[in-house]
Every structure is written in structure tokens, then in C-alpha cells.
Amino acid sequence: MNINMTLIGQTIAFAIFVWFCIKYVWPPISSALHERQKKIADGLDAASRASRDLELAQEQAAQTLRESKEQASQILDQANKRSAQIVEEAREQARAEGERLITSARAEIDQEIQRAKDDLRAQVSHLAVTGAERVLENSVDEKAHRKLLDELAAEL
């Protein structure tokens, strides 16, 4: 347990080891350590950013969905309205057509009646002439009385 040169030797050894450690041991380990720390921090950062992005995207998707649903219902509404309108229009048209048909039918009928009346009149005049001829026993000249008979028929 004597104090001797070992003291100095140990100091020198200590100095050399410390120097070596400063020069060759500490820097690579320390830098690797810090770089990894930074990497991990970056990774965590990115993860949180990604989760935030995801949230945003989900929100956006929900928004889009909501909008499209609204739009769809709007379109549906419009379509319903349009179809109702079309049906209404069709009904209107049909009614108009029917009325028109009825009117024309009525006109035709009137015409027919007129014609029948005319016919009837002609026949009546003829019958009257014939009757009169029968009564007068051929004394009436048809040609002489033609004008009179036509006047008679027009009066009917």
C-alpha cells in the first residue's frame, strides 16, 4: 500500500483512456443515439399527423356523403314533381282531346240532322206532290208546279 509511481502511471492511463473515449468511442454512439431519438420523434410526429389527416379525410368523406344524399333527395323530389306535372299535363290533354272529339261529333251529328231534315223535306214535298197528284188524278203538271213545290219544301 505504498504510494509510488503507480500513481503517475494510473494518471497517464486514465488520460489516454479518456482521450480515446472522447475521440473514438463517444461520438459514434452519441450521434447514433441522438439520430435515432430524432427518427423516433419524427415517426411519432408523422403518426400523429397521419391520424389527424385521417380524421380530416373521414370528416370530408362524411360531408361528401351528406351532400350527395341531399342532392339525391333533391333530384328525387324534382323527379317526383316532374312526373306529377307530366301526369297532370297528360290528363289535361286527354280532357281537351275528348272535348274536341265531343264537339266535332256533335257538329257532325248536327250536320247529319240537317241533311236528314233536307232529305225529309224533299221526300215530304215529293210525297205531297204525289199525294196531290193522286188526289187530283194526274191533273197537276209536275213541271208546271215544280217551283211551287220547291217553295213548299223550303218552307218546311
Added chain:
Amino acid sequence: MAAGNEVSPTYYIQHHLQNLTFGKHPENGWSLAHSAEEAREMGFWAIHLDTMGWSIAMGLLFIWVFRKAGKMATTGVPGGLQNAVEMVVEFIENLTRATFHGRNPVIAPLALTLFVWILLMNTLKIIPVDYFPELFIRLGVDYMKIVPTTDPNATLGMALGVFCLIIYYSIKVKGVGGFAKELSLTPFNHWALIPFNLVLEIIGLLVKPLGLGLRLFGNMFAGEVIFILIALLPFWAIWLLDVPWAIFHILVVTLQAFIFTTLSVVYLSAAHEHH
């Protein structure tokens, strides 16, 4: 007790506490000391080959392992060795950051070297006390004390290194004048009290390395003596005391390395501070 029953306990203990000394003997010249007296007669010009050899071996082991880890160091997923090494490095880094206020790239590597080196040297204590002395006696070497930290030369040598750094940084940071002012004008800032301050501060300064070295030495030496005393028991009883004491020493070994390191950083931090 491998030394056998023919040797006295006193001789056994003294033998185990004697370093392998090589030095200049007044009569024999440069030679290995063959007894404790011869070693003492050599005075200062002698060197403890076992202390130097084992401490350098442990230092090289530290450098080799950590250098290897440093070379393999990746920023990706670390392997087993890298993980262990990084744990130590991070521990030292946190310790330095907590106790050292200032910027100095030397402090953290210094603390790492001190911590791991002292830890490795202390750990040699867990090896049973008879293994290496017996082995070296078979090889014709009289003495072999394998734990360098049980030699005050080793602990005081490291403390001396720290002391040199304290002085160096005190002067570098505060200048010669600033350092002299700090020594002479604290704690009492009055010209009449300069001699008193000087005595106080210089004693305070010198006590730092002395306390650093002797604390480590005292703890390790005392532990070693207990181990040797336990080894004197009958062989079947040794483990009863040896095992608890060794387990306890796992704590002491780490704690002493930690204390030496922390105090060194604290002293160096104080050397950087202006008063």
C-alpha cells in the same frame, strides 16, 4: 482457504494485500519485490505491475467493447450489445446533463470512461480472492492483487487526473486572475481575510481529489479485507458469508463507480462556474 493450514492467517492476509511491485531497490537495483519490506524500501520509484496491468486490461476491455458498439451503431433497431452500451451512454449523458451546467464536450466522455472503467475494475472483486494469487504463485509470481481499486495509487491516480482537469478548466474559464480571486476572496470578500480565505480554499481544493480517491479506495479495500477474512473460514462455511457479501458488493461496486463519476462531474461543473 487454498493456501493451506500451514500458513498463518496474518501472513495469508498480508500476502493477499500485497501488490506485485517492480522498482529500484537500494540493494538489488531494478527488480521485483519478493516481500512487503522490499516493496516498502523501494520508495516512490516503484510500480505495481498487477495494478497497472489489470487496470489497463479493464480499460482496454471498456474501449474495445464500446468502440465495437460504436462502429456497429445504427440508427435503426439496436442489437443486444448496442442496446446495453447505449443504455450506459444515455445514463451518463443524463447524469452529465443534470449535474454539469455548461457546454463542454469533454465532460460526458470523461464521465463515461470513469464510470465504466471503475465499474469494471471494481467488478474484479467478485472473482474469488484465491484464484489469481494461487494461479500466479504456480507461475512463479509471488504476488497478484487483481482489483486495482483496492490500491490507493490507482484511485488517487484517477483523482489526480480529475484534479488536473479541475485546475485546467478553472484557469481556462476564469483566467489566472479570476481563479486567484476566487481562491483568495471567497468565502469572505475582504482584503484582510485573504490569507484565511487562501488556506481555506486551497484545503478545499485539495480535499476534492483526496476525498475522491480515498473514498473509492477505502470502500474497495475494506470489502476486499472482508472477502479475505471470509476466505479464512473452513471451506464448507465460506459460502454462507461469501455469497451475501458478494451480492452486497454488486451494489457497492456500482455505487462507488457512480459516486466517483458524479462527484468528478460536480467538481468540474464547479470549476466552470463564476462566483
